Amino acid sequence: xxxxxxxxxxxxxxxxxxxxxxxxxxxxxxxxxxxxxxxxxxxxxxxxxxxxxxxxxxxxxxxxxxxxxxxxxxxxxxxxxxxxxxxxxxxxxxxxxxxxxxxxxxxxxxxxxxxx
Amino acid sequence: xxxxxxxxxxxxxxxxxxxxxxxxxxxxxxxxxxxxxxxxxxxxxxxxxxxxxxxxxxxxxxxxxxxxxxxxxxxxxxxxxxxxxxxxxxxxxxxxxxxxxxxxxxxxxxxxxxxxxxxxxxxxxxxxxxxxxxxxxxxxxxxxxxxxxxxxxxxxxxxxxxxxxxxxxxxxxxxxxxxxxxxxxxxxxxxxxxxxxxxxxxxxxxxxxxxxxxxxxxxxxxxxxxxxxxxxxxxxxxxxxxxxxxxxxxxxxxxxxxxxxxxxxxxxxxxxxxxxxxxxxxxxxxxxxxxxxxxxxxxxxxxxxxxxxxxxxxxxxxxxxxxxxxxxxxxxxxxxxxxxxxxxxxxxxxxxxxxxxx
Numbered sequence: 045x046x047x048x049x050x051x052x053x054x055x056x057x058x059x060x061x062x063x064x065x066x067x068x069x070x071x072x073x074x075x076x077x078x079x080x081x082x083x084x085x086x087x088x089x090x091x092x093x094x095x096x097x098x099x100x101x102x103x104x105x106x107x108x109x110x111x112x113x114x115x116x117x118x119x120x121x122x123x124x125x126x127x128x129x130x131x132x133x134x135x136x137x138x139x140x141x142x143x144x145x146x147x148x149x150x151x152x153x154x155x156x157x158x159x160x
Numbered sequence: 161x162x163x164x165x166x167x168x169x170x171x172x173x174x175x176x177x178x179x180x181x182x183x184x185x186x187x188x189x190x191x192x193x194x195x196x197x198x199x200x201x202x203x204x205x206x207x208x209x210x211x212x213x214x215x216x217x218x219x220x221x222x223x224x225x226x227x228x229x230x231x232x233x234x235x236x237x238x239x240x241x242x243x244x245x246x247x248x249x250x251x252x253x254x255x256x257x258x259x260x261x262x263x264x265x266x267x268x269x270x271x272x273x274x275x276x277x278x279x280x281x282x283x284x285x286x287x288x289x290x291x292x293x294x295x296x297x298x299x300x301x302x303x304x305x306x307x308x309x310x311x312x313x314x315x316x317x318x319x320x321x322x323x324x325x326x327x328x329x330x331x332x333x334x335x336x337x338x339x340x341x342x343x344x345x346x347x348x349x350x351x352x353x354x355x356x357x358x359x360x361x362x363x364x365x366x367x368x369x370x371x372x373x374x375x376x377x378x379x380x381x382x383x384x385x386x387x388x389x390x391x392x393x394x395x396x397x398x399x400x401x402x403x404x405x406x407x408x409x410x411x412x413x414x415x416x417x418x419x420x421x422x423x424x425x426x427x428x429x430x431x432x433x434x435x436x437x438x439x440x441x442x443x444x445x446x447x448x449x450x451x452x453x454x455x456x457x458x459x460x461x462x463x464x465x466x467x468x469x470x471x472x473x474x475x476x477x478x479x480x481x482x483x484x485x486x487x488x489x490x491x492x493x494x495x496x497x498x499x500x501x502x503x504x505x506x507x508x509x510x511x512x513x514x515x516x517x518x
Contacts, residue, residue, distance in 0.1 A: 050450050074383075075370040077480035079465045092452065092463065097388045099452065121370030121488040124196075125480070142193065149197035149517075159205060 052090060052101035058113040058138075061091075061104050065115045068093050073100060075119035080129045082160070087133060091115070106135065116141035124148070134160040162190055165499075169198050173276045173503040176513035180490070180506070187499045194487050200517040204477050211472045212238055212447055213312055222479065223515045224305045225268060226457045228261040228297075230515075231310040234477075236390070237453035237464040238312045242445065247438040250314035251393050256327070256430045257300065257309045258455075259423040263334070264293040265458035266416045266423075269510045270341065273413065276507045277354050282344055289337045296330045299323060314440025324431055331424050338420050345413055355410035359493035359505040362407055369489045372482040373460020374419065375509050378412035380405040385456040397429040409508040416510075446470050459483055459510045481515035 055061045073093035081088050083105065089112065091102040106112050114137040116123040126137045127148040134146075134157030146156070162185045169177035177198035183191030203222060207215045219234040220227045232254050239246060271286030294304055300323045301307040301316075309315050319327075345351060361369070366379035376383055384401045386394040402418040404411035447468030454463050460482030467476040486509040493505055 050452055069368070074367055076461075077463050077478075077485070079476075079478045081467065081476045081478075090465070094383075097383070097385070099454075101452075119368070119370060120491065121485065124194075124484060124488060147197075149200045151197070158202070 050090070050101055052103035055102050055104040058104075058110075061102065062113055062115065062118070064102055065091065065118050068100060068102075069118055071095070075115075075121055078122065078125050078129070080133055080135070082133070086110070087129075087135060111136045111138050113138050114140040131157070132159040133157055161185070167502055167506075169195075171503070173272070173507060174511075175272065176511070178487075178511060178513050178516075180494075180502070182494070182499070182502065184499055189494045189497050189499065189502065192491050192494045194490060196487075196513075196516060198517070199513065203518045204479060207474055207477045209473070212468070212474055215474060215477065216311060217306075217308065219477075219479075220306050220308060222481075222518055223512055225265045225512060226261055226459070226462075226515070227305060228257050228301075228307040228309050229455055229457045229462070230479075231308065232258055233453055233455040233457075233462055233464045234466075235310045235312045236455070237451050237466045238447055238468075239443070240451040240453055241447040241449055241466060241468050242312075242443055244313060244441060244443055246314045246441055248435045249318075249437045250439045250441075252430050252434050253315045253317075253319055253439065254310060255393055255397070256319065256427050256434075257297070257307060257315075259427045259430075260293055260297055260327075261307070262423045262458045263420060263427075264290045264297070266420050267293070267338075269416060269458075269507075270345065270413075273504075273507050274345075276503050277351065279344070279351075282341065285341060289334060289341070292330045292334055292337075296323075296327050299326055311440065313443040314438070316440075318439050319431075319434065324434075327427065328431065331427060335421075335424055338417070338424075342417050345417060352410065354501075354504060355413060356406070356408060358409040358501055359497060359508065360406070360408040361489065361493060363405075365492060366407065366489070369492055370485050371460070371489045371509075372485040373457070373510075374402075374412050374415040375486045375489060376460065377401065377403045378415045378508075379407040383461075385454045385461050388454065390453065391455075394426070396433065397426050399426060409504055412508045446472055447474065450476075457482055459512055459515070460485060462515075479518050481512070481518065483509065483512045483516045487511070487516070 076092040079090040087106040167180040169179040179195040181193040220231040267290040271283045274282035298304045363380040450467040463480040465478040469475040
C-alpha cells in the first residue's frame with residue numbers, strides 16, 4: 045500500500061477521459077505531461093495539468109490489450125509524450141495527431157517496447 | 161508544389177541533434193515534422209538499477225547546462241517522499257547555485273543566438289562573460305560542469321565567506337557586462353529587424369500549446385514555478401516574474417535578458433539573508449509512495465515524478481523536461497516563416513536535446 049500518493053481523479057473509461065480533459069481545457073488548464081508505468085499487467089497513466097501554479101491530475105488504468113484514446117486532439121502538445129509511450133511501453137493511442145508508429149525514438153532495428 | 165528538406169540533425173546552429181523535416185513551398189515553410197531519438201539514453205530506466213542516492217548523480221548528468229537544477233529537483237522530489245524538511249541554509253544554497261546555473265545557461269544561449277544571426281564577435285563576448293560564472297561554480301562546488309551541489313537531505317558543500325566574496329565580486333563584474341551586450345540584443349537595428357514579429361505566439365496559443373519557461377512568458381503568461389508553494393523561499397527573496405507581451409522571437413530574447421538581472425538580484429538577496437546552521441539533515445530509510453516536484457529551469461518548468469516501493473531503488477522516475485514541452489510549439493510557429501528564419505525560431509525555444517533525450 046502506497047503512502048504519499050499524489051491526488052488524482054480516477055478515470056474509468058477512454059470516453060470519460062476525453063470528456064474530463066476537454067472539461068479541464070475549457071476551465072483554462074494547461075497540459076503539463078503524462079506519466080506511464082506498468083501496473084497489474086496493464087498500464088497506469090497519470091495526466092498532469094496546471095492552472096494558477098496548481099496541479100490537477102487524472103489517473104487512468106489501461107487494461108491489457110486496450111488502446112487508449114489520444115488527447116492530442118484536445119491538446120496538440122500531448123502528441124510527443126503519447127508517441128514516447130507508444131515507443132517505450134508498446135501502447136497504441138487511438139487518434140494521435142501525428143503518429144510516429146513506434147519510431148519517435150526507436151529505429152526499425154531497436155528492441156520493441158523496451159519498458160513493456 | 162512543395163518540397164521536403166531536412167533541417168538537422170547536424171546543422172551549424174544546432175549544438176545537439178534534432179531533426180526537422182520541413183515542407184516548403186518556394187522558401188516558405190508549410191509543414192514541420194520534428195524527429196528525435198538520435199542520442200536517447202534511457203536514463204529513466206537506468207535508475208531502476210541504482211540506489212536512490214546514486215540516482216542523484218544520474219539526474220545531474222541528464223544535462224551539462226542545467227545539471228545543478230536537475231539534481232535539486234530530483235532530491236526535492238525524494239525529500240517529498242520522505243516528508244523531510246531540509247535546513248534553511250541548504251535551501252538558500254540551492255537557490256544560489258540554481259540561479260548561477262540559470263545565469264550561465266542564459267548567457268550561453270545569448271551567445272548561440274548571436275551566432276545564429278551572424279554576430280560572431282557578440283557570441284565570443286557572451287561566452288567570455290559566461291566563464292566568470294563557471295569559475296565561481298567551479299570554486300564553490302569543485303566541479304565545472306556537473307556541480308553535484310544537492311543531495312537527499314541538503315547540500316554537499318557549504319558557502320564559506322571566501323565563496324560568498326568571489327560570488328559577489330563576480331556579480332559586480334557581470335552586471336555591467338550584461339548591460340553591455342543587452343544594448344545589442346535589444347536595440348540593434350539588424351537584430352530587431354530579424355526578431356520583431358517573427359514566429360509570434362499569442363498569449364492563449366502559447367498557453368494551450370503547453371509551452372514552458374521564457375517561451376511561455378515571452379507571450380505574456382506570467383507563469384513561473386518559482387511562484388509555487390514548493391518554492392516559498394523565492395517570495396522571501398523578492399522574486400519577480402519576467403514577462404513580455406510581444407510573443408515573438410524578440411520578446412523571448414528580452415525575457416531571458418531580464419531574467420539575468422533577476423537571477424543576479426536573487427543571488428545577492430539570498431547571500432544577504434543566508435541563515436547560519438546545518439547544510440544537511442540525515443535521511444534514513446527507504447522511499448515509499450509517489451511524488452511530483454517541479455522546478456523552474458533556464459528553459460522552463462521541469463517535472464519530476466518519483467515512485468518508491470519500499471526498497472532503496474526507485475520503481476519509477478519520469479522526467480518531463482522543458483524542451484520536450486516546447487518542441488510542439490514549433491509545429492505552430494514555423495509554418496508561414498521563411499526558410500532563412502528557421503534557425504532563429506528554433507533557437508528561441510532554447511532547445512536542449514540532452515535534456516529531451518533523457
